[in-house]
Amino acid sequence: MVRAPATSDPTMSAGPDENPRVRAVRLWLYAVAALVLAMVLVGGATRLTESGLSITEWKPVVGALPPLDAAQWQSEFEKYQAIPQYRELNRGMSLDQFKTIYWWEWTHRLLGRLIGAAFLLPFLWFLWRGCVTPSLRPRLWFIFGLGALQGVVGWWMVASGLADRVEVSQYRLATHLILACAIYVALVWTARRLSEETTAPAPARIKAGAVALLALVLAQIYLGALVAGLRAGYLYNTWPLIDGAFVPDGARLFFDTPLWRNLFENTLTVQFDHRMLAYAIFVGALLHALDAARTAKAGRVRGGAFVLLAALALQVALGILTLVWRVPLFVALLHQAAAMLVLTVATLHAAAVTPRAMRVFASPAGLKN
Numbered sequence: 231m232v233r234a235p236a237t238s239d240p241t242m243s244a245g246p247d248e249n250p251r252v253r254a255v256r257l258w259l260y261a262v263a264a265l266v267l268a269m270v271l272v273g274g275a276t277r278l279t280e281s282g283l284s285i286t287e288w289k290p291v292v293g294a295l296p297p298l299d300a301a302q303w304q305s306e307f308e309k310y311q312a313i314p315q316y317r318e319l320n321r322g323m324s325l326d327q328f329k330t331i332y333w334w335e336w337t338h339r340l341l342g343r344l345i346g347a348a349f350l351l352p353f354l355w356f357l358w359r360g361c362v363t364p365s366l367r368p369r370l371w372f373i374f375g376l377g378a379l380q381g382v383v384g385w386w387m388v389a390s391g392l393a394d395r396v397e398v399s400q401y402r403l404a405t406h407l408i409l410a411c412a413i414y415v416a417l418v419w420t421a422r423r424l425s426e427e428t429t430a431p432a433p434a435r436i437k438a439g440a441v442a443l444l445a446l447v448l449a450q451i452y453l454g455a456l457v458a459g460l461r462a463g464y465l466y467n468t469w470p471l472i473d474g475a476f477v478p479d480g481a482r483l484f485f486d487t488p489l490w491r492n493l494f495e496n497t498l499t500v501q502f503d504h505r506m507l508a509y510a511i512f513v514g515a516l517l518h519a520l521d522a523a524r525t526a527k528a529g530r531v532r533g534g535a536f537v538l539l540a541a542l543a544l545q546v547a548l549g550i551l552t553l554v555w556r557v558p559l560f561v562a563l564l565h566q567a568a569a570m571l572v573l574t575v576a577t578l579h580a581a582a583v584t585p586r587a588m589r590v591f592a593s594p595a596g597l598k599n
Contacts, residue, residue: 251361252424258356259421262349266414267570269341273410274566276338277403277458278559281331283315285339286392288385294343296336306332315396342381349374369420376413383409400459401494407455411448414570415577422581432522432531432583439518440580443538446511447576451569453504462497462504463557469550472502512546515539534579541572 276282286309287293297303307328310316316323353370356362362370387402457463466472473482483499486492492499515538522535545568552558552565 251356251359255356255361256421256424258352259417259424262345263414263417263421265341265345265348266410266417267574269338269345270407270410270414270570271563271567272334272338272341273407274563275559276334278557278562279331279334280315280319280397281334282338282388282398283313283391284310284328284331284335285388286310286313288388290343290381294340296332303329313392314394315391318396339384342384346377346381349377366420369416373413373416373420376409376416380406380409380413397461398459400456403459404452404455408448408452411451411570411573415444415448415573418574418577419581422578431528432526436518436522436526436531436535437583439514439521440535440576440583443511443515443518444573444576444580446507446514447573450504450507450511451573453500453507454566454569456494456500457504460495460497460500462501463553463562465497466501467553467556469554472505473498478502508546508549512539512542515542531583534575534582538572538575538579541568541575544568545572 285293285306297306303325307325310328310332320327353362353374357367383402383406387398387406390399390402391397470476472478478498483496483502484492486496493503494500515535519532519535519539522532526532526535545565548561548565548568552561555561
């Protein structure tokens with residue numbers, strides 16, 4: 231057998247000879263990302279079933295156990311009966327009905343605890359075994375810090391709905407979701423950078439377009455959270471017109487003062503912005519795919535661009551159905567799942583084409599020994 235000559239390219243690694251430590255770290259990151267994805271989807275179901283306020287206390291340790299007997303269930307139910315959501319929306323709810331929403335929120339929080347353990351414990355083991363390069367450690371600690379912050383933000387969000395509101399603040403809901411998505415992107419991006427594949431050659435325009443589309447997808451998810459928080463999806467349920475026109479009257483879009491509040495609190499403006507950004511992203515992805523087909527030499531660059539376009543087409547279709555059918559639970563959940571599919575594809579595509587200089591934290595070169 232003749233071994234291939236060594237290369238100075240830190241992104242190169244022969245598939246069969248890939249260091250098992252690199253592969254283990256990469257698979258671990260993908261596994262944690264899968265858990266974050268599951269948590270986002272369960273969080274969507276928790277929101278759509280109005281379950282997020284069913285647990286009125288934050289107990290990071292002892293809260294991992296659900297009620298274990300009738301007395302504990304009754305105690306939790308009485309705590310829920312004391313908040314505005316029960317009095318104004320769910321008065322007369324039975325204990326069995328309460329248990330249904332409680333289990334959604336409890337599962338959501340349990341996944342958060344599981345993600346923390348699934349990240350920290352293997353990470354410490356990898357550090358002990360010397361599987362993580364010094365250059366990669368800061369990024370992984372940063373991701374862990376974001377996860378810890380996410381727990382605090384989650385309670386900050388829930389707390390906004392316990393006193394003077396029947397739902398959580400749309401600002402805090404959007405912050406909670408976008409932080410989860412940022413953690414997910416960081417995990418997938420870092421894992422993808424640990425792949426043995428080299429950076430796919432592509433023109434600078436293609437690289438910039440891939441990163442821009444990823445940023446726009448994150449912005450669109452943020453707007454989607456505002457739509458959800460304001461329940462704006464239950465209003466203006468026509469397409470392609472909204473409020474009787476493709477572009478509503480400016481007086482209705484910007485009636486609140488100061489004007490910036492309309493972008494976050496005016497249901498018409500928020501839904502209109504969500505629609506317009508969806509159109510812009512789809513058109514941008516179409517032009518990006520056509521440009522990649524014409525100029526990119528690597529087949530996986532072209533393939534990534536067209537897979538992203540296809541995922542966006544599916545998401546646009548689900549968004550329209552969710553709207554015109556007035557947010558049925560199953561279709562709304564599919565819409566959120568498709569959003570995460572788009573985010574996954576956009577992240578993998580951008581990570582595959584961006585310059586090697588951006589790979590410094592995740593280069594597997596230092597893990598070859």
